[in-house]
Amino acid sequence: MMKTLYDKLWESHVVRAEEDGTTILYIDRHLVHEVTSPQAFDGLRAAGRAPWRVSANLAVADHNVPTTDRADGIADPVSRLQVETLDRNAKAYGLTYFNMNDKRQGIVHVIGPEQGATLPGMTVVCGDSHTSTHGAFGCLAHGIGTSEVEHVLATQTLLAKKSKAMLVQVDGALPAGITAKDIVLAVIGKIGTAGGNGYAIEFGGSTIRALSMEGRMTVCNMAIEAGARAGMVAVDDTTINYVKGRPFSPVGPHWDRAVDYWRILHSDPGARFDLVVGLNAAEIKPQVTWGTSPEMVTSIDGRVPDPDLEKDAVKRDAMEKALVYMALTPNTPIADIRIDKVFIGSCTNSRIEDLRAAAEVVRGKHRASNVKLALVVPGSGLVKDQAEREGLDRIFKDAGFEWREPGCSMCLAMNADRLEPGERCASTSNRNFEGRQGQGGRTHLVSPAMAAAAGIAGHFVDIRTLR
Numbered sequence: 472m473m474k475t476l477y478d479k480l481w482e483s484h485v486v487r488a489e490e491d492g493t494t495i496l497y498i499d500r501h502l503v504h505e506v507t508s509p510q511a512f513d514g515l516r517a518a519g520r521a522p523w524r525v526s527a528n529l530a531v532a533d534h535n536v537p538t539t540d541r542a543d544g545i546a547d548p549v550s551r552l553q554v555e556t557l558d559r560n561a562k563a564y565g566l567t568y569f570n571m572n573d574k575r576q577g578i579v580h581v582i583g584p585e586q587g588a589t590l591p592g593m594t595v596v597c598g599d600s601h602t603s604t605h606g607a608f609g610c611l612a613h614g615i616g617t618s619e620v621e622h623v624l625a626t627q628t629l630l631a632k633k634s635k636a637m638l639v640q641v642d643g644a645l646p647a648g649i650t651a652k653d654i655v656l657a658v659i660g661k662i663g664t665a666g667g668n669g670y671a672i673e674f675g676g677s678t679i680r681a682l683s684m685e686g687r688m689t690v691c692n693m694a695i696e697a698g699a700r701a702g703m704v705a706v707d708d709t710t711i712n713y714v715k716g717r718p719f720s721p722v723g724p725h726w727d728r729a730v731d732y733w734r735i736l737h738s739d740p741g742a743r744f745d746l747v748v749g750l751n752a753a754e755i756k757p758q759v760t761w762g763t764s765p766e767m768v769t770s771i772d773g774r775v776p777d778p779d780l781e782k783d784a785v786k787r788d789a790m791e792k793a794l795v796y797m798a799l800t801p802n803t804p805i806a807d808i809r810i811d812k813v814f815i816g817s818c819t820n821s822r823i824e825d826l827r828a829a830a831e832v833v834r835g836k837h838r839a840s841n842v843k844l845a846l847v848v849p850g851s852g853l854v855k856d857q858a859e860r861e862g863l864d865r866i867f868k869d870a871g872f873e874w875r876e877p878g879c880s881m882c883l884a885m886n887a888d889r890l891e892p893g894e895r896c897a898s899t900s901n902r903n904f905e906g907r908q909g910q911g912g913r914t915h916l917v918s919p920a921m922a923a924a925a926g927i928a929g930h931f932v933d934i935r936t937l938r
């Protein structure tokens with residue numbers, strides 16, 4: 472029988488399956504961060520257990536770390552407690568841990584792939600919904616809850632039921648200025664934030680195959696925003712070249728054997744999907760969200776929609792509420808929306824290619840006077856180093872952008888980086904929910920180049936016209 476990539480990943484990890492489909496899945500890699508692990512470790516301790524396979528875990532503090540100088544530790548007591556708790560737990564159980572001052576520290580979904588801790592064919596879980604990111608490597612990767620974190624620590628397995636399979640097929644050459652972020656926002660605009668509920672999404676087609684691993688990570692990262700816990704991309708040379716030579720990657724004969732196996736990690740021609748959604752890359756324009764859900768998205772040449780034209784009463788109500796929160800008037804051209812802050816970072820868009828794209832836009836220019844703050848937060852210490860070697864930090868600083876230490880930062884304002892009430896932000900992150908970037912803050916999701924361009928112009932601009 473022809474199998475999907477998802478079938479192959481699932482079947483190769485079944486420890487035991489019940490008749491009703493309830494399955495014990497083996498977990499190859501468990502990523503751990505400070506927000507969702509404290510109670511899991513407490514539970515483990517209370518039951519007198521220890522991690523079943525210590526080496527399967529990689530822990531890092533990312534959500535609560537300051538992005539300014541860390542020499543004085545963390546000022547906020549709640550953030551400090553979370554990070555210190557992870558420090559203690561990682562030490563007590565002997566987990567590989569990149570503490571806040573380790574050069575390898577960064578956002579968990581950036582450092583996993585960067586270290587080669589995420590490898591093709593793995594099952595990867597973490598107490599974090601954006602674990603879908605790792606599916607870019609031909610992995611079955613998704614978020615889990617804290618009680619599951621404890622379960623994985625204790626048993627290296629997870630109770631799961633198989634999802635349905637969706638193929639999102641994107642074909643054609645991407646027009647200039649269009650990025651992976653625009654692809655995934657366009658997908659969410661098309662299928663909605665519930666479109667992927669109950670599915671694992673495979674992203675395929677010539678456009679996806681032409682993306683770098685960083686682009687594929689951006690796409691898979693936001694599968695969860697389309698309602699699918701897991702997103703994935705087939706393994707090809709791009710995947711294998713990326714993985715080669717990373718600290719956790721196999722070497723020697725193990726490498727050769729692994730590559731032989733990784734080569735089968737694609738859907739067989741003719742494999743059956745429960746749903747296929749097609750997108751034509753040529754039609755994708757720079758995307759900008761206007762509302763409080765990632766599906767409330769349009770293109771830069773669009774306008775804020777008019778709820779009066781929406782026939783569905785539930786949707787109309789949601790639009791009206793979103794427009795009040797976002798302080799936007801129907802029919803306003805997106806390009807007329809002025810912003811107060813810029814955030815370039817997050818597990819969606821904080822990798823070196825993202826920073827390069829943003830730097831290219833701001834080079835030799837300066838932040839607009841109405842933009843109070845433009846933050847650039849690299850995804851890891853190693854991304855930061857690389858960017859500095861390339862002189863990107865100087866380009867940003869010369870343009871009046873702040874160059875910070877790595878972490879989740881203003882994606883969700885668990886540290887000190889936040890929007891003040893009423894502030895409007897061009898953000899490369901993944902969620903534009905009410906209060907996401909700070910109470911009363913207004914988030915517009917865009918690509919790194921679009922965020923950078925908005926920071927220079929003071930309002931959204933069509934990146935395609937700047938080339």
Ligand SMILES: CC(C)[C@H](C(=O)O)[C@@H](O)C(=O)O
Nearest residue numbers: 506507598599600601614883
């Ligand atoms: C803190 C964590 C539980 C949360 C998630 O799971 O997604 C966060 O990373 C987010 O992006 O909202």
